[in-house]
Amino acid sequence: MRVVAEHVSKKFNRRPIFKDISFTVEPGEVFGITGRNGSGKSTLLRIVGGLLTPTGGTLRYHNDGSEVTHENLHRVMGYVAPYLTLYEEFSAEENIALYARIRGLTHTRRDAQELLERVGLPVDRTDPIRAFSSGMKQRMRLVFAILHKPPLLLLDEPISNLDAQGMNTVYGIVADFRTHGTVIIATNDAEDIAQCDRTISVEAA
Amino acid sequence: MIRQAIAVFYKDLASELRTRYAINALLMFVVVTLAVIMFALAGETMTPGALTGMLWVVMFFAAMSGLSRSFVAEEERGTTMTLQLLAKPMAVYLGKLIFNLVLVMALNLFIIALFLLTMDQFVVHQFGLFWLVMLLGSLGIASATTIIAAIIAKANTKGTLFPVLSFPVLLPLLMAGINATKIAVEDVRWDAAWPDLQLLGSYIVVITTVSFLLFDFVWKD
Amino acid sequence: MWWKILLFFWIAVLSVVGIVTPIAGDLGSVAMFAQMDKAKTVPLKFTIVDRGRAATEEEGGGWLLRGRDAHDREADFHFTSRPDGLDNAEGYLVVARYDNDNHRVEVERVTGEYPAFSFPLIPGLEERAKIIFFHVPMAWMTVIAFLVSMWYGIRYLRKKDMDDDYRSAVSAGLGLLFCILGTTTGSLWAKFNWGSFWNWDPRETSIFVLLLVYGAYFALRSAVEIEEKKATLSAVYSIIAAATVPFFIFIMPRIMPGLHPGSADDSNSGPVMSSGGMDAMMRIVLYAMLVGYIVLYGWLMSIQMRIHRIKLRRAETAS
Structure with missing residues (x-):
């Protein structure tokens, strides 16, 4: 998956957050977006994820040589962010079943349990994820992002709220993506940045 | 896309059945409103025409208190982004539309049943026409309020804004609906309601089409 | 700049013209009102065809003259007294009603001379x-x-x-x-x-x-x-x-x-x-x-x- 951003700018209430950001992320690359708090890392990541329309500039996505339209972006992309809330009235397994259903995936209970094991969540909990700790919720977000095996993974501060084991899980997933996908991480954490092949600083742009 | 939409609808339905945020309160709202009407009109002789107006008033306010729920809930829980990441805007809109449709039909069925049971003076002469008007009315209310609910979900004062924005848009539907219901109740020939039925039908088609075209702008930040 | 002044004048002049221009009916409208309400007087304008004469006692006294309305219809007009400036007047704007019995217009009072511009009398308005x-x-x-x-x-x-x-x-x-x-x-x-x-x-x-x-x-x-x-x-x-x-x-x-x-x-x-x-x-x-x-x-x-x-x-x- 290749992501090409050209002259992207964003304004909120006419106040420019950043302007004229251009970069290309090649398949198999782990790309980092850095910048101090409030510089617009998350905003840029949301724009890359198609969740926010940029004020100016364009974004293009290529998967296996064919262009992915904005409308179909959600199919080829996983997104993890602390501001992402899952459906907390459902249990972990119900959540997975729900996402699979909306995405039109055939997903068995075994697949769901394998996913939960992979991110280090208990497979036998049937209570709503509202009761989960913040670290467990973060793991649940990882499940949400990789359930449909997307070729593009966007991570916003992925190791927030996670312990050492959780960090290893995240970096394990990132390592997996090197072989078959692309990762973009918005972060200031030194360990996250160490995972990246290249970084871009938002304020420098 | 239809399958995606049905999955979104299923999610909303499962969520509603799990939490019962809306449905219990809505049923009680209907009961309370009807009780107020009955106390206010105790001993009065009401014409069926006036009672038709009452019926639509109850239906309108029940819709106003319930139909913004599906979008406002996403926004309040902060799950809008999750849904954006899961499905196409069109599928989301269609799913919510189906949910509102089912909700408003269930609600109106409940209102009509209570109305027929409690208001002795409310006698319907042409039940075929009556049910057809109720069906089209429910469809119209759902199609107009779904896009407005999507709009007000992004605003600050969601609760009060919903009826304010909905009323001018719903007014032609209400006028045609009340007119056609009166014809069904007062036993005039059935084809007298034909223009109203045509209007209800075209209203549903136009509002749904416009909503489909504009939903993208509302849904994406 | 000049067009702003012009705009002010434009709207002001039109407002004044709209308000000041008199409403004046013709004989047709006066006759129509007479059928609905005999006592109702309406504004009416006419030009003088014949400056007329003093009316006799049987005719109710005052002055009788012949006038023509904007649609070239003629009628007798009865004034309670000889109108002012009759010798030079081209016509009059009056408040009058039609008398069906005597087949003549009874002028209640004279509002002014024959106006160059007027708006038609619209019944009901x-x-x-x-x-x-x-x-x-x-x-x-x-x-x-x-x-x-x-x-x-x-x-x-x-x-x-x-x-x-x-x-x-x-x-x-x-x-x-x-x-x-x-x-x-x-x-x-x-x-x-x-x-x-x-x-x-x-x-x-x-x-x-x-x-x-x-x-x-x-x-x-x-x-x-x-x-x-x-x-x-x-x-x-x-x-x-x-x-x-x-x-x-x-x-x-x-x-x-x-x-x-x-x-x-x-x-x-x-x-x-x-x-x-x-x-x-x-x-x-x-x-x-x-x-x-x-x-x-x-x-x-x-x-x-x-x-x-x-x-x-x-x-x-x-x-």
Whole structure:
């Protein structure tokens, strides 16, 4: 998956957050977006994820040589962010079943349990994820992002709220993506940045 | 896309059945409103025409208190982004539309049943026409309020804004609906309601089409 | 600069012309009133054909002369005394009624000389017809401003230019102002013509709905904080509101009786608005007034845009 951003700018209430950001992320690359708090890392990541329309500039996505339209972006992309809330009235397994259903995936209970094991969540909990700790919720977000095996993974501060084991899980997933996908991480954490092949600083742009 | 939409609808339905945020309160709202009407009109002789107006008033306010729920809930829980990441805007809109449709039909069925049971003076002469008007009315209310609910979900004062924005848009539907219901109740020939039925039908088609075209702008930040 | 002064004069002169120009009927309208109400006197203008003579005792005294109205119909006019300036007068504007028994016009009093310009006497409206020069352009401006607002809203959705959104909002604001003025003038007219301030006739209902739409539009705008979102949502709402307009046009005449001219159940579509039915002079003043209002609207739009730009520049230099 290749992501090409050209002259992207964003304004909120006419106040420019950043302007004229251009970069290309090649398949198999782990790309980092850095910048101090409030510089617009998350905003840029949301724009890359198609969740926010940029004020100016364009974004293009290529998967296996064919262009992915904005409308179909959600199919080829996983997104993890602390501001992402899952459906907390459902249990972990119900959540997975729900996402699979909306995405039109055939997903068995075994697949769901394998996913939960992979991110280090208990497979036998049937209570709503509202009761989960913040670290467990973060793991649940990882499940949400990789359930449909997307070729593009966007991570916003992925190791927030996670312990050492959780960090290893995240970096394990990132390592997996090197072989078959692309990762973009918005972060200031030194360990996250160490995972990246290249970084871009938002304020420098 | 239809399958995606049905999955979104299923999610909303499962969520509603799990939490019962809306449905219990809505049923009680209907009961309370009807009780107020009955106390206010105790001993009065009401014409069926006036009672038709009452019926639509109850239906309108029940819709106003319930139909913004599906979008406002996403926004309040902060799950809008999750849904954006899961499905196409069109599928989301269609799913919510189906949910509102089912909700408003269930609600109106409940209102009509209570109305027929409690208001002795409310006698319907042409039940075929009556049910057809109720069906089209429910469809119209759902199609107009779904896009407005999507709009007000992004605003600050969601609760009060919903009826304010909905009323001018719903007014032609209400006028045609009340007119056609009166014809069904007062036993005039059935084809007298034909223009109203045509209007209800075209209203549903136009509002749904416009909503489909504009939903993208509302849904994406 | 000069055109602004011209605009002021344009609207001021038209307002004065609209109010001051006398209403004057012809013999036909006087005869028509006589059939409805014998004692009712109406304004009437005529030119003198024959300066006449003093009337005899049997004829009721005073002065009798022969006059001709604007449609070349002639009649005898009876004055209670010899009118002033009879020797030089070309004609008179009088308040009079038709006497069916004596087949002559009884002049109650002389208002003035024969006026060069006058508006026709419209039965049922009379002097009240003059409010048309204010009410009708305001009602039209309400609709025009809404359409302009929606047009800029659509442009914003296509180009995402915040200036378009501001134009849309300013136009809606002016539309709301015209809507309130149009409703007030119309309501006053309705009170004196139809007996109550509000009758729920189709056009009153439409302007009421438009008032609600404008109200909802601004309520929505003030409830959204992020300006880009505010612009998008208000544009979408105005399009949805506009999409319901054809239904109103279709449904309302079915539900409620029309009082305004041009209503569905009004076969002759009224004396004022139907094409050719309205007096040429009245129509010229009305359309000239509308042009004046449109220019005024455009000017107010451009002033608001300039204020907006200055504010933006200030905010930029401040930060």
